Amino acid sequence: xxxxxxxxxxxxxxxxxxxxxxxxxxxxxxxxxxxxxxxxxxxxxxxxxxxxxxxxxxxxxxxxxxxxxxxxxxxxxxxxxxxxxxxxxxxxxxxxxxxxxxxxxxxxxxxxxxxxxxxxxxxxxxxxxxxxxxxxxxxxxxxxxxxxxxxxxxxxxxxxxxxxxxxxxxxxxxxxxxxxxxxxxxxxxxxxxxxxxxxxxxxxxxxxxxxxxxxxxxxxxxxxxxxxxxxxxxxxxxxxxxxxxxxxxxxxxxxxxxxxxxxxxxxxxxxxxxxxxxxxxxxxxxxxxxxxxxxxxxxxxxxxxxxxxxxxxxxxxxxxxxxxxxxxxxxxxxxxxxxxxxxxxxxxxxxxx
Amino acid sequence: xxxxxxxxxxxxxxxxxxxxxxxxxxxxxxxxxxxxxxxxxxxxxxxxxxxxxxxxxxxxxxxxxxxxxxxxxxxxxxxxxxxxxxxxxxxxxxxxxxxxxxxxxxxxxxxxxxxxxxxxxxxxxxxxxxxxxxxxxxxxxxxxxxxxxxxxxxxxxxxxxxxxxxxxxxxxxxxxxxxxxxxxxxxxxxxxxxxxxxxxxxxxxxxxxxxxxxxxxxxxxxxxxxxxxxxxxxxxxxxxxxxxxxxxxxxxxxxxxxxxxxxxxxxxxxxxxxxxxxxxxxxxxxxxxxxxxxxxxxxxxxxxxxxxxxxxxxxxxxxxxxxxxxxxxxxxxxxxxxxxxxxxxxxxxxxxxxxxxxxxxxxxxxxxxxxxxxxxxxxxxxxxxxxxxxxxxxxxxxxxxxxxxxxxxxxxxxxxxxxxxxxxxxxxxxxxxxxxxxxxxxxxxxxxxxxxxxxxxxxxxxxxxxxxxxxxxxxxxxxxxxxxxxxxxxxxxxxxxxxxxxxxxxxxxxxxxx
Ligand SMILES: Nc1ncnc2c1ncn2[C@@H]1O[C@H](COP(=O)(O)OP(=O)(O)OP(=O)(O)O)[C@@H](O)[C@H]1O
Ligand SMILES: [Mg+2]
Numbered sequence: 001x002x003x004x005x006x007x008x009x010x011x012x013x014x015x016x017x018x019x020x021x022x023x024x025x026x027x028x029x030x031x032x033x034x035x036x037x038x039x040x041x042x043x044x045x046x047x048x049x050x051x052x053x054x055x056x057x058x059x060x061x062x063x064x065x066x067x068x069x070x071x072x073x074x075x076x077x078x079x080x081x082x083x084x085x086x087x088x089x090x091x092x093x094x095x096x097x098x099x100x101x102x103x104x105x106x107x108x109x110x111x112x113x114x115x116x117x118x119x120x121x122x123x124x125x126x127x128x129x130x131x132x133x134x135x136x137x138x139x140x141x142x143x144x145x146x147x148x149x150x151x152x153x154x155x156x157x158x159x160x161x162x163x164x165x166x167x168x169x170x171x172x173x174x175x176x177x178x179x180x181x182x183x184x185x186x187x188x189x190x191x192x193x194x195x196x197x198x199x200x201x202x203x204x205x206x207x208x209x210x211x212x213x214x215x216x217x218x219x220x221x222x223x224x225x226x227x228x229x230x231x232x233x234x235x236x237x238x239x240x241x242x243x244x245x246x247x248x249x250x251x252x253x254x255x256x257x258x259x260x261x262x263x264x265x266x267x268x269x270x271x272x273x274x275x276x277x278x279x280x281x282x283x284x285x286x287x288x289x290x291x292x293x294x295x296x297x298x299x300x301x302x303x304x305x306x307x308x309x310x311x312x313x314x315x316x317x318x319x320x321x322x323x324x325x326x327x328x329x330x331x332x333x334x335x336x337x338x339x340x341x342x343x344x345x346x347x348x349x350x351x352x353x
Numbered sequence: 354x355x356x357x358x359x360x361x362x363x364x365x366x367x368x369x370x371x372x373x374x375x376x377x378x379x380x381x382x383x384x385x386x387x388x389x390x391x392x393x394x395x396x397x398x399x400x401x402x403x404x405x406x407x408x409x410x411x412x413x414x415x416x417x418x419x420x421x422x423x424x425x426x427x428x429x430x431x432x433x434x435x436x437x438x439x440x441x442x443x444x445x446x447x448x449x450x451x452x453x454x455x456x457x458x459x460x461x462x463x464x465x466x467x468x469x470x471x472x473x474x475x476x477x478x479x480x481x482x483x484x485x486x487x488x489x490x491x492x493x494x495x496x497x498x499x500x501x502x503x504x505x506x507x508x509x510x511x512x513x514x515x516x517x518x519x520x521x522x523x524x525x526x527x528x529x530x531x532x533x534x535x536x537x538x539x540x541x542x543x544x545x546x547x548x549x550x551x552x553x554x555x556x557x558x559x560x561x562x563x564x565x566x567x568x569x570x571x572x573x574x575x576x577x578x579x580x581x582x583x584x585x586x587x588x589x590x591x592x593x594x595x596x597x598x599x600x601x602x603x604x605x606x607x608x609x610x611x612x613x614x615x616x617x618x619x620x621x622x623x624x625x626x627x628x629x630x631x632x633x634x635x636x637x638x639x640x641x642x643x644x645x646x647x648x649x650x651x652x653x654x655x656x657x658x659x660x661x662x663x664x665x666x667x668x669x670x671x672x673x674x675x676x677x678x679x680x681x682x683x684x685x686x687x688x689x690x691x692x693x694x695x696x697x698x699x700x701x702x703x704x705x706x707x708x709x710x711x712x713x714x715x716x717x718x719x720x721x722x723x724x725x726x727x728x729x730x731x732x733x734x735x736x737x738x739x740x741x742x743x744x745x746x747x748x749x750x751x752x753x754x755x756x757x758x759x760x761x762x763x764x765x766x767x768x769x770x771x772x773x774x775x776x777x778x779x780x781x782x783x784x785x786x787x788x789x790x791x792x793x794x795x796x797x798x799x800x801x802x803x804x805x806x807x808x809x810x811x812x813x814x815x816x817x818x819x820x821x822x823x824x825x826x827x828x829x830x831x832x833x834x835x836x837x838x839x840x841x842x843x844x845x846x847x848x849x850x851x852x853x854x855x856x857x858x859x860x861x862x863x864x865x866x867x
Contacts, residue, residue, distance in 0.1 A: 215724055216715040220715075226702040227702075229696050235684075
């Protein structure tokens with residue numbers, strides 16, 4: 001019993017230490033380049049925690065990141081690499097916006113849940129395809145999801161141009177009846193774009209946790225993630241579960257897209273390139289060690305650093321440095337074996353004394 | 354007295370368990386020293402410490418009179434210590450030579466000097482009578498030869514102290530005899546050997562001395578010449594052990610499994626099961642005897658739905674289960690103890706508790722309407738662990754951290770507890786200590802008495818002879834003979850297994866000896 005707790009404790013500690021190491025090495029780089037790290041980190045802190053507007057904007061950034069991270073983490077539990085969040089997010093985004101515009105006169109309480117559902121279905125469908133290809137034809141999901149990303153990018157753009165074009169290279173605005181924005185949230189955060197999507201994202205985290213740890217489906221998905229052979233011997237349908245897992249992961253990503261459409265922007269723009277949210281989701285999942293609470297915390301950190309870029313720039317520190325720090329943190333998380341090893345040594349030293 | 358290895362007062366703790374508790378082990382130059390102990394007694398742990406994979410919490414190690422700290426397998430290698438692991442660590446697509454030099458490549462001018470290496474491998478192989486072809490690819494050679502490659506690997510690196518962790522568990526009886534010869538040859542040439550095995554016969558046959566470990570403590574070190582298997586067994590378990598024989602009256606009832614003209618092809622599209630016929634009745638144990646690779650694996654895979662049957666029919670209690678989904682077959686009442694426990698029997702990263710419901714997690718009381726009831730799962734696991742004496746610190750321990758024998762006991766507990774009408778047991782006691790073997794054999798006989806049908810596949814002829822009511826001899830994918838254990842002996846069985854026919858034996862493809 002006690003050992004289990006000790007292990008959990010170490011598991012949680014690893015990403016924390018990775019973050020600290022990342023910030024430390026970042027500080028060293030700043031010193032070398034002639035900037036003051038205290039000033040830099042201090043300004044990020046001040047901005048994110050003490051300036052209501054930026055606090056709000058940080059949460060706005062965090063919302064789709066949480067869902068994107070959940071998508072990657074969920075698939076990973078089944079042993080699948082979902083590199084396709086980006087594409088699933090785009091189709092989810094478009095689906096939610098198109099649905100909202102089309103059914104503009106429906107009441108808010110019906111329209112918003114339906115928009116979210118449609119986004120989840122669209123993303124899920126986009127995830128289903130690589131799942132099917134993997135399960136039926138053994139095509140590696142990394143390749144197919146990357147291809148699906150490009151298909152999503154160009155076809156959503158084409159659809160917007162063809163059917164939903166408005167001035168400014170985007171779709172028309174969604175009706176108020178589909179908007180997640182809230183005057184109240186905006187007012188308490190100094191006029192930021194903060195919207196109710198944060199509740200949706202947190203609910204997403206709860207759903208992921210529940211699915212994985214409380215349902216038979218979650219048991220199956222985790223078993224297959226660890227050992228597909230033994231799972232097959234035990235009578236589980238591995239192919240079907242791969243498809244299911246990908247569809248659910250795609251669903252999370254689709255809702256992430258809806259957060260942009262219904263919350264942040266109120267429209268979908270014609271995207272010249274990917275949003276990057278899907279790729280950040282991979283790092284967020286890694287940082288959150290593929291657990292639901294971990295993903296929320298990881299997304300918060302990423303969002304804070306992204307907001308911090310603005311404040312660093314005001315100090316004349318190039319925002320590339322923030323990218324470097326993010327990269328360092330990812331590096332240290334990825335090298336968690338090193339950290340774990342050191343921790344083990346440390347623990348042993350403590351026990352011997 | 355000169356010892357090549359002295360491990361003094363070694364202690365090693367794992368979370369929740371003391372795996373080694375003040376163990377002292379002394380190995381003489383040129384001897385074969387056996388380590389005997391129940392599953393989970395701490396043998397592998399002790400050897401992993403000697404090989405530098407684990408660090409002891411207390412105690413010291415002296416190699417050839419010199420106190421040393423073995424911090425990694427590389428250090429162990431420099432000290433002349435080599436280990437032949439139970440799970441081979443070979444690259445399938447490489448040749449024998451390439452595997453042997455991997456990590457210790459001889460170089461001449463920046464290039465790997467494969468020629469010299471090849472010659473050295475050939476010379477070593479000849480010197481120790483290993484009979485290994487240096488140019489064969491690993492995937493093309495038998496398990497026994499792969500093991501000899503592992504031995505060569507340690508010799509190539511200059512080891513003179515060899516650790517064998519359960520080397521015979523994966524070998525056929527013939528290969529075991531070969532290995533015993535090789536070990537004797539090795540000590541003749543001045544090597545020292547530490548041998549872990551659960552088979553008392555083998556200890557009696559090759560070992561000079563034997564150290565018995567029980568629950569992490571060294572109980573005694575004895576001269577093998579001055580002891581006997583019964584004494585060793587009771588020292589190890591702490592009580593007397595009886596060798597189980599199936600002696601209940603044989604009263605078979607209705608047919609449970611009926612296989613008609615079954616043909617199965619393997620991944621290379623070769624016919625490995627060839628119009629095979631077999632029946633197993635309620636209340637009987639049918640043993641399948643055969644040299645490894647004569648279709649046993651594919652036969653089981655076809656019965657359990659894991660591999661497609663090309664033609665023929667399989668009936669379970671008169672229901673056609675040919676090519677039905679695995680789950681369906683399980684639900685109809687088939688239990689399966691798979692041969693490869695790590696690959697097929699367990700999810701090693703799951704807790705031992707979760708592993709106990711691997712086939713039943715979706716059914717009440719473990720789940721209702723898709724929602725798991727973890728309390729019930731834990732309750733169930735706790736009961737099985739108690740009933741089947743699975744030694745684990747807790748039900749939350751990952752299956753990976755259990756000793757090999759206890760992993761096997763966990764699978765057996767799970768399968769027998771489901772009370773299937775047909776139980777397929779493939780190498781059910783591989784790697785188990787004799788106490789545990791006795792226990793498993795009792796359980797199998799108990800199931801038979803309850804009127805269940807049992808299909809037993811084992812490379813251990815002892816086990817087949819002692820437990821089976823009928824023995825089906827499999828050769829080239831057919832049951833070529835059916836004998837009663839009372840009417841045959843190991844020698845005859847050995848002959849039949851290589852395709853020889855008994856006088857008056859049955860024709861190919863038909864079930865005989867009824
Ligand atoms: N890495 C590990 N983490 C936690 N516990 C472990 C670990 N390795 C071994 N143990 C525990 O230590 C004890 C001794 O295990 P060990 O593998 O040495 O047994 P063994 O004598 O080799 O048994 P077997 O004959 O079944 O292979 C067992 O209770 C096992 O559960
Ligand atoms: Mg062992």
